[in-house]
Amino acid sequence: MFREMRLKNQSLSEAETDEMLRSCTSGVLAVTGDNGYPYAVPISYAYQNGRIYFHCAKTGHKLDGIKNNEKVSFCVTAADDVKAEAFTTFYRSAIVFGRARILTEDSEKKAALECLAEKYSPGLFRQGQSMIEKEWNNVCVVEIDVEHKSGKAASELLDKKPI
Numbered sequence: 001m002f003r004e005m006r007l008k009n010q011s012l013s014e015a016e017t018d019e020m021l022r023s024c025t026s027g028v029l030a031v032t033g034d035n036g037y038p039y040a041v042p043i044s045y046a047y048q049n050g051r052i053y054f055h056c057a058k059t060g061h062k063l064d065g066i067k068n069n070e071k072v073s074f075c076v077t078a079a080d081d082v083k084a085e086a087f088t089t090f091y092r093s094a095i096v097f098g099r100a101r102i103l104t105e106d107s108e109k110k111a112a113l114e115c116l117a118e119k120y121s122p123g124l125f126r127q128g129q130s131m132i133e134k135e136w137n138n139v140c141v142v143e144i145d146v147e148h149k150s151g152k153a154a155s156e157l158l159d160k161k162p163i
Contacts, residue, residue, distance in 0.1 A: 007152070010155055012092070016151055017150065021094055026042055026045070027074050028042050028074065029041055029062060029074050030072060030075075031062055032065050034064075039062065043062075044116070052096065052144040053112040053142070054116070055113065055116060057140065063140060066102065070100050070101060072100045072144060073096065075093060078092040079093075079157065089154065090154040091153065092151070092152075092153040092154075092157060093151070093153075096147075096149040099145050099147065102140060102141070102142055103142065103143055108143070109141045112141045112143060
């Protein structure tokens with residue numbers, strides 16, 4: 001169903017890809033936008049157990065896109081070191097494809113918000129709980145169930161021999 005990576009010798013392992021998804025602090029979500037145009041927007045997120053979580057306002061372009069088509073893609077860039085003299089970039093990135101859904105069960109929504117709070121404000125559990133309670137009625141939480149993921153890096157950053 002999903003394309004194979006063309007430059008397989010530059011692919012990262014599942015463990016390396018998962019670590020990149022866990023450690024990056026922002027990524028770009030792409031949904032089907034208005035009039036069939038892609039809509040890509042940077043977001044803060046958390047990755048846990050094969051799922052990506054993010055929060056947003058209760059209305060907006062990305063939610064309209066998800067409501068119209070649950071299929072989304074999401075990417076992160078962990079390295080972006082331009083080597084001007086070599087006309088190349090030493091990069092590490094990951095992309096996922098999955099299905100997004102708006103969380104409606106209170107327990108799921110709370111767990112996702114706690115996951116986000118722990119990632120971005122570690123050690124501030126009590127304050128995070130207070131913020132979750134304060135914003136509960138104003139926030140929408142989305143979960144992306146990852147169906148396919150791949151990581152890739154510039155060959156110069158890998159210890160792999162070309163295929």
